[in-house]
Amino acid sequence: EADWDLSAEAGDESADQGSALPQPVLAVVGRPNVGKSTLVNRILGRREAVVQDTPGVTRDRVAYDALWNGRRFTVVDTGGWEPDASGLQAAVAAQAELAMSTADAILLVVDATVGATGTDDAVAKVLRRSKRPVLVAANKVDSERAMAEVAALWGLGLGEPFPVSALHGRGSGDLLDAILEALPTTPRDTFGGQPGGPRRVALVGKPNVGKSSLLNRLAGEQRVVVDSVAGTTVDPVDELIEIEGRPWRFVDTAGLRKRVNTASGTEYYASLRTKAAIDAAEVVIVLLDASEPVTEQDLRVITQIVEAGRALVLAFNKWDLVDDDRRHQLERELDRGLVRVPWAERLNISARTGRAVGKFAPVLDRALESWDTRVPTGQLNAWLNEIIAATPPPVRGGRQPKVLFATQAQTRPPTIVLFTTGFLEAGYRRFLERKLRETFGFSGSPVRLSVRVRE
């Protein structure tokens, strides 16, 4: 019995390695009724409407995507975090503490028509300790006349107050400009490629699994394999192959065919080439030999692809050699071996007969679509709150970590950052990923969940 069972645990460490920075987070804090929700709506431009809630009921959605001058950031309305009735001042101070530990910048909203209250002063005192930039919005400045009250808010000790009317929009442009200036810039999704150009596919698999045969089959029967004349051609690195009338860029196929020639090439060399092909690709087809037991080498390559964060398609070749017995045996092997990639689509093909080779295009398309998916922050948090309400994170060391909110930091592959008050166990993270996939799909793509624990 092959010892290739990749337990789900094996992936736990990589699950938390998300190096991706979430888009910058702006937390909005302030007393009830100063206009936080109205201002958040204004900042969002009503792209994702904030649902007004029944008073006293915790808001079930707290984080949203905002876009201003071409820059994206996440707005967190901390009103939803108002804790138990330990007094208003304590509650707002707790909000501010949370904001300071999770946000990249903080917006304190004050009602200019009321002026700074004792609670506002107390919060400002907490915020003055913040290492993050803090901006003050003097809200409800609906008219020039109301400007008179604004200057008094310098007294909060947080710099120049920005007069705004969340209700009418007055001053919100200047405030947004200042917010962008305060927020750090994050790298864009970095995976390059010309938009609209051919997608990059790598075809990998162990020697003799049928890679060259499949490539020939995809490229058309009549194509000549030129590398039989060793040394006479400069191999192109990539090859454009048309599937279903559309070109795809198969990366590093030159190396692939070179290996066929130098069949004695070391495994080390082959594995380096596989790694290079995976890195160069957006989606990887792993070719497996359906007529033989799945090998450790196959599973190592799959792990490599997941860790590299590439979309994945599994193709079981030589299906013409598979009988009923072998098929049942294979199912058992896959149940054990592929526990980490239940989301990968499988094709049963034969490069020899052409069976199912025409199905590659839709399967590759679906995998890439998942890989490119961005779930809006509001939608993500609506989902998250529902899941957490039904199944909260397990208590650890007597404490129950709270999941505050989530944003999708990156696509390619989808990378979700959870902001929490404590460590989330690997089992719970896997549960969240499973639930995430039930709702949003992501079939064919790895998904990364990373956890940002507030200090």
Ligand code: GDP
């Ligand atoms: P929150 O509790 O801080 O989220 O406050 P809301 O956004 O729910 O607003 C509280 C009340 O203030 C609502 O009745 C709003 O319509 C009102 N309000 C919010 N912004 C403004 C503003 O700029 N001018 C005026 N006049 N009223 C506002």
Ligand code: GDP
């Ligand atoms: P590569 O080393 O992965 O590029 O594999 P090749 O394309 O050179 O194929 C290795 C051997 O498997 C050759 O003898 C092929 O004819 C054979 N082969 C490839 N695909 C199939 C298939 O679908 N069915 C069968 N029965 N044999 C295949």
